[in-house]
Amino acid sequence: MEHAVEIENLVKVFPAHFGGRPVRAVDRVSIRIEPGQVYGLIGPNGSGKSTTMKALLGLVAPTSGTCRIFGADSLAVDSREQVGFLPENPYFYKHLSGAETLRFYGKLCGLRGKALDARIDELLELVDLNDARDRRLGGYSKGMLQRIGLAQALIQEPRLVILDEPTAGVDPIGSRQIRDLILALRERGITVFLCSHLLEQVQEVCDQVGIIFRGRMIREGRLEDMLAIEDQTELVLRDAPPELVDEIRRLVASADGAELVRAGKPRTTLERLFLRETVDRAE
Amino acid sequence: MKTLHRPLNPRRIGVLAFHTFTQLVRMKVFYFLALFAVIVIGANFLELPTHAAPESSGVELLYAIKNTSIGCMSLFSIVIAVVATGLLLPKDVEDRTLYTILAKPVPRLDYLLGKFFGVAALIFVSLAVMDLLMSGVLALRLGGVLEQQRAAAEAFGYPPDLIESQLAETRALGPTWNLQGAVFVVFLRAIVIICVALLLSTFSTSTLFTAIVGFLVVFIGFFQADAREAYFQGTGVLGRIGSAIMTTVLPDLQIYNLIDAVIEGKVLKALDLLKVAGVTLFYFIVYTFASWLVFARKEF
Numbered sequence A: 001m002e003h004a005v006e007i008e009n010l011v012k013v014f015p016a017h018f019g020g021r022p023v024r025a026v027d028r029v030s031i032r033i034e035p036g037q038v039y040g041l042i043g044p045n046g047s048g049k050s051t052t053m054k055a056l057l058g059l060v061a062p063t064s065g066t067c068r069i070f071g072a073d074s075l076a077v078d079s080r081e082q083v084g085f086l087p088e089n090p091y092f093y094k095h096l097s098g099a100e101t102l103r104f105y106g107k108l109c110g111l112r113g114k115a116l117d118a119r120i121d122e123l124l125e126l127v128d129l130n131d132a133r134d135r136r137l138g139g140y141s142k143g144m145l146q147r148i149g150l151a152q153a154l155i156q157e158p159r160l161v162i163l164d165e166p167t168a169g170v171d172p173i174g175s176r177q178i179r180d181l182i183l184a185l186r187e188r189g190i191t192v193f194l195c196s197h198l199l200e201q202v203q204e205v206c207d208q209v210g211i212i213f214r215g216r217m218i219r220e221g222r223l224e225d226m227l228a229i230e231d232q233t234e235l236v237l238r239d240a241p242p243e244l245v246d247e248i249r250r251l252v253a254s255a256d257g258a259e260l261v262r263a264g265k266p267r268t269t270l271e272r273l274f275l276r277e278t279v280d281r282a283e
Numbered sequence B: 001m002k003t004l005h006r007p008l009n010p011r012r013i014g015v016l017a018f019h020t021f022t023q024l025v026r027m028k029v030f031y032f033l034a035l036f037a038v039i040v041i042g043a044n045f046l047e048l049p050t051h052a053a054p055e056s057s058g059v060e061l062l063y064a065i066k067n068t069s070i071g072c073m074s075l076f077s078i079v080i081a082v083v084a085t086g087l088l089l090p091k092d093v094e095d096r097t098l099y100t101i102l103a104k105p106v107p108r109l110d111y112l113l114g115k116f117f118g119v120a121a122l123i124f125v126s127l128a129v130m131d132l133l134m135s136g137v138l139a140l141r142l143g144g145v146l147e148q149q150r151a152a153a154e155a156f157g158y159p160p161d162l163i164e165s166q167l168a169e170t171r172a173l174g175p176t177w178n179l180q181g182a183v184f185v186v187f188l189r190a191i192v193i194i195c196v197a198l199l200l201s202t203f204s205t206s207t208l209f210t211a212i213v214g215f216l217v218v219f220i221g222f223f224q225a226d227a228r229e230a231y232f233q234g235t236g237v238l239g240r241i242g243s244a245i246m247t248t249v250l251p252d253l254q255i256y257n258l259i260d261a262v263i264e265g266k267v268l269k270a271l272d273l274l275k276v277a278g279v280t281l282f283y284f285i286v287y288t289f290a291s292w293l294v295f296a297r298k299e300f
Helices: A049-056 A077-082 A098-108 A113-126 A142-153 A172-187 A199-205 A223-227 A242-254 A270-277 B010-026 B031-043 B059-094 B097-102 B108-155 B160-171 B177-203 B207-232 B236-249 B253-263 B270-296
Strands: A005-014 A023-033 A038-042 A064-069 A083-086 A160-164 A191-196 A208-213 A216-222
Touching: A005 A049, A023 A038, A023 A049, A023 A064, A023 A208, A038 A049, A038 A172, A038 A199, A049 A064, A049 A160, A049 A191, A064 A077, A077 A083, A083 A142, A083 B097, A098 A113, A098 A142, A098 B010, A098 B097, A113 A142, A142 A160, A142 A172, A142 B097, A172 A191, A172 A199, A172 A270, A191 A199, A208 A223, A216 A223, B010 B059, B010 B108, B031 B059, B031 B108, B059 B097, B059 B108, B059 B177, B059 B207, B059 B253, B097 B108, B108 B160, B108 B177, B108 B270, B177 B207, B177 B253, B177 B270, B207 B236, B207 B253, B253 B270
Parallel strands: A023 A216, A038 A191, A038 A208, A083 A160, A160 A191
Antiparallel strands: A005 A023, A005 A064, A208 A216
């Protein structure tokens, strides 16, 4: 099967400047992403995430190794027909409105006429910016900019979307909207390759995760497999009477080799609490 | 079926050029035109000291209008060519908008050409508007000057053929095709300067660097033909090679000085215009190719 992304032994060394030492930003990184997957590349700042993405987009040339998108060499312009990209903290042209921005990127991809008009309407609807379609981007909030950025990434209906820190600097509400959009993309069968250091968000949307540190891929696999604690089982009960809980405790105590590690009330996250008290209440 | 995104796609270049043009227009570059209008209309009211005979009066005024207008056009085209071109590329890198453009199926050569044609279109439209204004003011003033000269010559009792010949000389100072040719030469010179600024901005990371070096190259360009002659005169084959290299690396802007002759009322020969257009095309190809060589390998 053709991989959506195939990075083989990618090495990127930035040459030394002013007597400094060369920087090995990416060191023999290999990644394979199947079509339709949401892949999260996580790692601390400066670990090589963005460089890996830029190499995949042909914005930097690999020192060695190869990057392929649906089988096409990523240094070839044609490979970008299948890709949409949202960089970290993008500042689009402030003099354009939301609709004009999408029109500009659509035309660059060869879209014209009614097909382009329809696509612009569809995407503005998708990213919930229809009301701000004629407002110049100079007046957009950070979250709106990220959403219009996501819309431009999707303008030519790419099969792969690359997102570099898609929620950097965005408030929890905007962050949730972007997360929902990523989930909507997955439902449409679009492959998503995102990098972030916001681990909770990656955990919520990704099927597959790679951990990169100091330029090297140190762990990679299915998120469920990586997070599961193999020797533990979790039961979450709703409205359980105390007698039932006591009964379970007794059963566990009487079983051979089993041990009750923890019991109590599960906690929500601060993000969920915030959203419940703000957006959900407003809805 | 896969689409092959080959470079030099006119539609794609057109989209980028139109966007660049719009971007500059929305940066209120055209405000300069209002200033130009004030200057040209102001030049129209200049009371210049004159030593001309009464039958030749008004000629200085026509010179003044042309000199001021073409001077402003030259200044505007040079400043916009250097600053606007130097601003666009580093700004796209800084704002990361370049990433989103190059992440689309856009060859880097098309991106560069889009920027080039956008700035060129802005200068072309501006020069056209300025030319229209200058020609309008000249046409208005020329009518008055011709009437004044005819009355003076007739009062002196000059023969009709002499009067006609004198008036024909004055008409040559008005809004002639020669003058339109001179404005076109101003545009061609701007094309070369855009190419230089574009090349500089492919390896520079700041607008300031591009602007300073760009203006320096323009300054040298106005004198390099003299310097070339002084350095390489009588140095044989090596000298000729050195001279050719110098002319290629630093554009020879003295070639465009025939604008001054046109202001004086001299005829702009088609061959000279063709030669200037050919030199411009040469610089366009050389500098765009060099820009592409640098930009194609540039990492972001």
